[in-house]
Amino acid sequence: MDRMPHVEFRTSPPNYKHWRLETDGPVATLTMDVDEQGGLVPGYELKLNSYDLGVDIELYDAVQRLRFSHPEVKAVIITSGKEKIFCAGANIRMLAGASHPWKVNFCKFTNETRNGIEDATANSGQFYLAALNGTASGGGYELALACDQILLVDDRSSVVSLPELPLLGVLPGTGGLTRVVDKRHVRRDLADYFSTKSEGIGGKKAVQWKLVDEIVPRVRWNEVISERSRDFASSATRLPGGPGIDLTELTKTRSADSIAYEHVTAVLDRDRAVAEITVRGPEPTVLPTTGPASMDDVYAQGAAFWPLAVARELDDLILDLRTNETEIGTWTFETQGSADRVLSYDKLLLANYDSDWLAREIVLYTKRTLKRLDVTSRSLIALIKPGSCFAGSLLELALAADRSYMLLGVLEEEDREVGPANTGPAAITVGAMNLGPLPMGNGRTRLATRFLGDSEALAAVEKAAGERLEATDAEQLGLVTFAPDDIDWDEEVRIAVEERASFSPDALTGLEANYRFAGPETIETKIFGRLTAWQNWIFYRPNASGPDGALRAYGTGKRADFDRKRV
C-alpha cells in the first residue's frame, strides 16, 4: 500500500457496507457490523468489527446525516451487530501494510469524526451513548470515549482496553490517551496501568476507574439501553425548526488536474505543487442581497442553500486533496462574488442560531469544516484580489491561512481581463461570523488567536466590523500579511508559492501545526498537537514500522525486536 488508493468520501446510507442507521422517534441506533471482505484496499480482512478508512467514511456520513436529516433525533446509540465484540479498533494488518502518510491521514480523519460526535453532544443536543455489547478494544474503546456515556455489558468476558502499547508498540491514535485523563478524568497512574494491560478491564473495576459509566448484566441489557437512551432524549434540547434536510449527492467533476463543484473549484498545478482553490459567493437569484429573508427559504432550498453547499463542497475537497494529493503541498484560496451577499447569508443564519436547528447546524458545520482546514498539513495562502468576497464566513479562509496577500489597488488592464471587470480595489469585511460563532479547536476565534496578547489590535478590528477594508487599512489592522501593489503582486505571490515547494514538507507540517494554535489548549488541540505528533514519531520509528517492529510482528508469532534506547 505504498501507492495509496484513490479515495472518495461521498457516500449515503443505501451504499453502507458496514453500518446500519435506524431511527425510532427521538432515538437513533448506529449499528456497526463490518463486512470482513469490504476493506477499502485488498490485503486484509476486517475481522471482529475492526475498521479501515472505508468503515470510518460511512460513520462520518451517518453522523452528518443524523444532524441534518434527523432533527427529531436527540439520542444516538452506537452499538455492534456482532456477538460478543463491540469493535476491535483499527485493523492491524491494514496499519502494518500502510504507508506513513496513509496512517497519519487515516488517524486525522477518524479523529475529526470523533470530535464531530462530541460537537453534536455539546452543541446540537444529540447525545451519543456507547452501548458496548461486547469488548471494545483500541480504536473501539476510543470511539466509545467520544460518546457522552459508555455502558458496558457485564458478562465476565467483555472489557474495554487500549492494547496498542503492549501489543503493537504504538499509541492509541484517535484521542484515547487524552480523553482518558482529560475527559473522563481517569487517574493518570490507573490510566498508565490500563494502557499497558492488553487484556483490558471490565466489570466493577471499569466503573470504579471511570473507564465506563455503567455496567449492565446481559439479561437487562436491552431494557437498560432503551431506558438510558430515552432518558438522554428527554433531557436533550434540540432546537425546533423545519423538517430534516436531505443531503443530496454532491455534484463533483474530477479530472487529472481539477476538482470542480458548483461553488468551489480547485485547479491542481502539479509542477508548482499547488492547488488553486476558488470559492464563489452566493448568486443573487438564491437569496435577496439585503433585507429580511426567512428560514423558510432555507428549508425550501435544502442542501442547495449556499452556505450549506459551500461547507459540504469545501469539506469534500479538503478530504479529497489531503488523501489523494499528498504531493500538492500548498493550497491557495481565492474568492469571487459579492461580499454583501455573503454577509447577508451570515446574518440570516446568526439571527436564527438560537432558535432554529438548521441555522445552527449550518454554522456548526462551517465551523467544523474550517477546523479541518486548521489541522490540514498543507501550507495555506489566501490571495485577496479585486472581485473577491472575503467577508464574514469567507474571511475565515484568509484568517485560517498561514499567510495572506492582498492586492493594493487594481491590476493593470492586461491582467484584469481574466477576472471580473471593473470591480474596483479588493476589500475585506469583518462580520459577526468572525467574532465568535466559528471558533478554532482551541476554543478561540481565529481573530483572537491571531491577536493573542494584543487586545488593542483585536478591539480595533472589532470596531472596524462591517466596514469595507481596502488593502492599506486591512494591512494596518493586521488582517492581511502583505499588501503588494500590481507591480509587485505577481512576483511576490510566485516567490511565496515556489519557496514553499522548495522547503522540507515535514518541517512545514511541524511549523504550521505550532503556529496555527497559539494560546490556550483544549482536548481537541491536545489530540491534534501533542498526541498526534508523538504518534507520528512512534509510527515512523523502526520499533513500530521497521521489518522487526511491533506493528509488523503482530500476529506472526515473532516477537518485535526493539532498539531499547529511550528517546
Added chain:
Amino acid sequence: MDRMPHVEFRTSPPNYKHWRLETDGPVATLTMDVDEQGGLVPGYELKLNSYDLGVDIELYDAVQRLRFSHPEVKAVIITSGKEKIFCAGANIRMLAGASHPWKVNFCKFTNETRNGIEDATANSGQFYLAALNGTASGGGYELALACDQILLVDDRSSVVSLPELPLLGVLPGTGGLTRVVDKRHVRRDLADYFSTKSEGIGGKKAVQWKLVDEIVPRVRWNEVISERSRDFASSATRLPGGPGIDLTELTKTRSADSIAYEHVTAVLDRDRAVAEITVRGPEPTVLPTTGPASMDDVYAQGAAFWPLAVARELDDLILDLRTNETEIGTWTFETQGSADRVLSYDKLLLANYDSDWLAREIVLYTKRTLKRLDVTSRSLIALIKPGSCFAGSLLELALAADRSYMLLGVLEEEDREVGPANTGPAAITVGAMNLGPLPMGNGRTRLATRFLGDSEALAAVEKAAGERLEATDAEQLGLVTFAPDDIDWDEEVRIAVEERASFSPDALTGLEANYRFAGPETIETKIFGRLTAWQNWIFYRPNASGPDGALRAYGTGKRADFDRKRV
C-alpha cells in the same frame, strides 16, 4: 557519534571554556565566547558562537550560580564576546552527525535551561536581558527569546532569524516557535514569514513585528545596555537574606553499575534495564527534628543543607542517567529516613519563602528538578516500603511517578533484615509542599493534576494533610496506585519492572508524555509536548536526517532531496 560520549554535567566558572561570568553590583554579564576547538566530541568546530551540549552545560551552571551565589544580582546581561555575531545557534555539523537520542536529549536539556532563565525572571527577581551585539540566528535567537527583554544592535547587518526550516529542514528546537507566538505575541502570519526567511529580520521591522524590544545604534550600544540593565536591576525585587552560597563540587562516585552521592544512590541493573534510586532523608544531626530552626543554620550549612544537597544530587543524577544510560528504561524511587524530619525541613523553607531569598531559591530549585523528572523519557515507579519517608517534598517523587506501589503491612522477617528494623508499616504524609509550591510545568500541583476534574478527591487529600497515611488509607485516597501485601509485593513489583522492559521504548515515551500532563497547557508544556514531539518526528525523518536530508546536505553545496509527500 552513534556511540554517545559519556557526559559529565558538573562544572564551575574556573573550568568554563565558552562563557565568562562577571558581576558588577546588581548587574551580571554572561558573555558567550565559544572556543571553536572546545567541542564536547571531535568532528566539528564551534564557529560563530555556535554551541553543543558542552557549551550549554556551562550556561546552565552559570544560571544556577547566579541564583545561589549572587543574591545581589538583579539583572543579567547575556551578550557575545565575538564581533558581529551574538550566537549562530546549535552547531549544525554536530547535529548532522548526532544520533537521534543525542539530538533529542540535547534539545531537552537546552530547553530546561531556557525555562530556568524564565523562572529566574518570574520568581527570583533576576531579569535577563539579551544584548544582541550581532546576529542571533536559530538557537541564538531562541536563547534571546528566553530572556525578558531583547535588544538588537542597529547596524544594517545584524538580524534575528530562525533559519532552521529553510536551511536545515527541521524546526527551531528550543522553544522558538512557541515563544514567538505565545510569549512575544508575534502575529502568526508574520511569524510564518519570519521562520521561512533564512536571512532574518533586523532594524525597525524587527521591533514592529515584536521580534525584539528595541534596536540601538552601535555608537550608543554600551550606554543603552548599561542603562537598561540598571533600570531592570532597580525595578527587580530580590528577597533579602544572607550572603550567597558557594555551590561546592558534588561528591559523586560512579562505577559501571552505580552512581552514589551523599544522599542519593542509584544502582543500575542493566539486565532488568532499571535504575534503582534511593533518596535518604536528613540525618538528625543536621537540623532538630521539631521545633524552630532558623535560616542562619541554612546559610551556615550552605550547599550541605539537606534540601539543597538532595536537589543538586537528584538534578545531576537525572541528567547523567538521561544522557549516559539510554537503555535503562525504568527508574524506581525509594526513600529512607524520617518523614517528620523531611517535613520539618519543608516547614522551615516555606516559613521563609516570602522573606528570604535562599529559602525561596531552594524551593524553586526543587521545583525545577521535579519538572526535569516530569519530562524525562523513562518509566518512573515509586516503591513505598517500611522505613521510607515519602512526605512533603519527597512525596512529590511518588506523585511524579507513572505508578506507585506501597507495601501493605510489613515484610516477613526474612525480607526485612536488609532494611531498617522495626519501623512498622510504610506511611506517606501529604505536606504543605504538595499543595502549591512545587507546581508542574502545566502550572498545577501534581496532586491537582492527578485529581483533575475530581475536586472531592482532591479536597479529601488536602484534608488528610499532616496525617501519617498507611497503605489502606493512601490507596483509598488515590495517592498510590497499588497496595500489595508482603505475599504479593515481590511478584507485583517484579512484573511491573519486567513488563516495562518488554514494551516498545518509543511507545512508552509517548504514553508517559501524554498521561503526565493532563489539564491545562502552558508555554512550557507546549514546548515539551507539541513542539518537541513534532521536532522529534522531523528529526527522525529522511527529509532531515537521511543521507540526502537537509541536515546532512547543509554546507556541502548539494541540495537536499525531499520526499515531497505532505504528512
